[in-house]
Amino acid sequence: MGTITDKLNKLAETKSAIKTAIVNKGVAVSDSDTFASYANKIASISGGGSTPTEGIYGVFIYDTNGNLTKPEEWDTANNDLAVGVAVISDNCSFVIEKTVSYSNKLWGGYGTKIYGLPSEARTDYLGESNTTKIINQLGSGNAPAADYCRGRSCTVNGTTLYGYLGAYGEWKTAYSNQSSIDSALSKIGGTAINTSTDHWTSTQLSAENAYLFEWSYGRTSG
Numbered sequence: 001m002g003t004i005t006d007k008l009n010k011l012a013e014t015k016s017a018i019k020t021a022i023v024n025k026g027v028a029v030s031d032s033d034t035f036a037s038y039a040n041k042i043a044s045i046s047g048g049g050s051t052p053t054e055g056i057y058g059v060f061i062y063d064t065n066g067n068l069t070k071p072e073e074w075d076t077a078n079n080d081l082a083v084g085v086a087v088i089s090d091n092c093s094f095v096i097e098k099t100v101s102y103s104n105k106l107w108g109g110y111g112t113k114i115y116g117l118p119s120e121a122r123t124d125y126l127g128e129s130n131t132t133k134i135i136n137q138l139g140s141g142n143a144p145a146a147d148y149c150r151g152r153s154c155t156v157n158g159t160t161l162y163g164y165l166g167a168y169g170e171w172k173t174a175y176s177n178q179s180s181i182d183s184a185l186s187k188i189g190g191t192a193i194n195t196s197t198d199h200w201t202s203t204q205l206s207a208e209n210a211y212l213f214e215w216s217y218g219r220t221s222g
Contacts, residue, residue: 056088057088057089057090058070058087058088058177058180059071059085059086059087059088059177059180059181059184060085060086060088060184061074061082061084061085061086061184061187061188062082062083062084062085062086062095062156063078063081063082063083064081064082064083064154064155064156064157065081065156065157066156066157068086071180071183071184071187074184074187074188076187076188076189079188079189082098082188082189082190083095083097083098083154083156084096084097084098084154084185084188084190085098085181085184085185085188085190087173087174087177087181089173089176091123091125091169091173092125092169092170092173094127094166094170094174096174096181096185096193097152097154097163097190098185098188098189098190098191099190099191104197105144105145105147105148105200106144106145107143107144107145107146107200107210108134108138108142108143108144108145108146109134109137109138109142109143110207110208111207111208112137112138112207113204113206113207114130114133114134114137114138114204115133115137116133117130117133117134117202117203117204118130118167118203121168121169121203121205121211121220122168122169122172123169124167124168124169124203125167125169125170125173126167127164127165127166127167127170127201127202128164130164130165130167130202130203131146131149131150131164131165131202132150132164134146134165134202135147135150145165145200146164146165146202149163149164149165150162150163150164150165151163164202165200165201165202166201166202167201167202167203168201168203168211168213168220169203170201171199171201171213171220172213172218172220174193175213175215175218178215178218181193193215194215195215195216196216198212198213198214198221199212199213199214199215200212200213201213201220
């Protein structure tokens with residue numbers, strides 16, 4: 001999976017700003033409230049108008065200029081500019097590279113528990129930081145899957161962005177948008193995610209096991 005870009009990171013800042021604005025209007029917002037619920041909170045504000053969050057979530061084509069474009073609006077004449085497919089949900093945002101294959105790489109580090117990885121796999125959306133921790137602890141060259149993904153890069157608005165090995169939650173999020181992702185990858189001339197093999201996640205089950213994700217059925221195993 002590709003790296004979270006500056007534009008996607010901006011969504012987190014936007015969420016915080018919207019939360020502050022809602023609270024300032026006298027409507028309570030708790031830390032457990034989802035970003036999607038903000039629309040109803042805004043609607044409850046007198047004179048609040050339409051929700052600014054409309055269209056944020058979903059699957060988009062991401063290009064070298066940092067633009068997010070709905071697949072149905074993408075001009076295939078610009079396929080050379082396409083970096084990959086961006087997936088944005090309430091829990092995470094990431095980019096799936098246009099052409100990538102790392103399913104034949106080993107996870108590495110058998111018998112080693114990586115310090116600082118999330119303990120609850122189902123809510124692990126931290127693939128980028130997981131990858132850094134895996135490489136830092138095992139050493140470059142000793143974590144083939146993570147090394148391969150980190151070695152992938154692209155340039156967006158003059159900034160080099162590096163890849164990472166997606167976490168359990170990110171793979172689950174991708175699977176929930178499987179048909180849209182595969183369709184968007186096809187539209188930009190990309191390579192569909194391999195359905196004939198399992199894919200490593202950066203989420204560790206134990207010192208001896210990490211989670212594998214089966215793209216065909218959305219199942220995970222360790």
